[in-house]
Amino acid sequence: MFKAVLWLVLNALLAMLLVAPSAVHAESVSKRGSPCHMSYPSDTSIQWECWTLQDGESLESLFGEQWVHVARFNRIDRRHARAGVSIKVPKQIEDVEYFSPLPLLYLAAEQDRQFILISLSEQFLGAYEYGILRFAVPIASGNGHDETPTGEFRLTAAHRAHQSCLYTVQGTARPYPMNYALKFHVNREGVSYWMHGRDLPGYPASHGCIGLYDEPMQKEQYGFPKDPELNDAKRLFEWVLGGEVEDDRMIALSQGPRVHIIGRSPIAR
Numbered sequence: 730m731f732k733a734v735l736w737l738v739l740n741a742l743l744a745m746l747l748v749a750p751s752a753v754h755a756e757s758v759s760k761r762g763s764p765c766h767m768s769y770p771s772d773t774s775i776q777w778e779c780w781t782l783q784d785g786e787s788l789e790s791l792f793g794e795q796w797v798h799v800a801r802f803n804r805i806d807r808r809h810a811r812a813g814v815s816i817k818v819p820k821q822i823e824d825v826e827y828f829s830p831l832p833l834l835y836l837a838a839e840q841d842r843q844f845i846l847i848s849l850s851e852q853f854l855g856a857y858e859y860g861i862l863r864f865a866v867p868i869a870s871g872n873g874h875d876e877t878p879t880g881e882f883r884l885t886a887a888h889r890a891h892q893s894c895l896y897t898v899q900g901t902a903r904p905y906p907m908n909y910a911l912k913f914h915v916n917r918e919g920v921s922y923w924m925h926g927r928d929l930p931g932y933p934a935s936h937g938c939i940g941l942y943d944e945p946m947q948k949e950q951y952g953f954p955k956d957p958e959l960n961d962a963k964r965l966f967e968w969v970l971g972g973e974v975e976d977d978r979m980i981a982l983s984q985g986p987r988v989h990i991i992g993r994s995p996i997a998r
Contacts, residue, residue: 764803764931765815766997769851771830775802776820784812791818797959798825804852804867805931807954808947814931829865831855843969843986845884845924847939849877850992854924854939856968863968866961869940870933870994877937877990878914878922884985886912887970890977891925896936898950906946907938909966913988926962933994941965 765779788796788810800806802825803816810816819825830851838844839860846855847868855865871877891910898905907925914922926943927935934940944957967973969986 763815763997764805765817767804767852767932767995768998769830769995771851772817774830775817775824775828777802777817778820779815780818781815782810782812786812792822795822795826798822798828800959801825801867802828803931804869804929806929806942806944806947806959808951809928809930816931829853829855829862831862831865833862835860835862837989838987841987845965845986845988847988847990848992849879849933849990849994852933852995854941854965856965864964866941866965867929869927869929869935871937872934873994873996875936877935877939877994878916879990879992882913882988882990884911884913884969884982884988886982886985887966887974887980888912888978889966889974891923891979903950906943906950908943908946909941909960909962911966911969911985913939924962924965926960932997 788800788807792799799816799818799822800810802819803810805816830853831846831848835844835846835855835857838846838857841860842858844857844860846857847853849870852868852870853865854868856863888910889908891907892904893907894904896905897903907923907927910923910925912921912923916922920937922938924939924941926946927938927940928947929940929942941961942959943962944954944959948954948957970980974980
């Protein structure tokens, strides 16, 4: 009862602040950097309000232990949920506690022991076992200039400590870490596409790969967050390989799970 009352009070405060002059700041924020301006098909299934984070505010300070649900709903990580960024705040936090915009049953995969469905339209990945959804996680796909390929693929390699040979950590000369990498495609030019840990800024931002939460990497490279919690890249990697992997060498997958990538990446409204 106390939690319910507390949430009602928070909603009331948000409603008042949303009409205050400070809330007008949302219009001056770059749409590309604000999840609130990203449009997904599932947006109509959840009632939400747009809230612009103020100085000193964080997902944890606003939502307590339930910050994870709001982060996943916004497809954003804590490092990018900063002042000036507009996020979608569900009117009822319980509505996003088990949020997944993917089908619980995917008949096209009912014969597959493992199957991965990726919806670019929803910016979500689903891991299926014999057509039943086991878990779903937010992603960051191609940024509009470097698109993520769509169609049917298969995982062919795994590399726990992969690194980019093309891109560096922002502001440094260090190769960008692609931890817990799973290769799903090589194009005609020989460019490889992977699923791997990276930043999730709340909008499509990769160079074509599929990015998943990797907060331990962000703490190592950027010093934030202080207490890493989200690591969907590792979760998916270990699900594919059947458990923890200590080997940092490239691992060939002769019969890796099938992958189906559908839809089109959303654009800012």
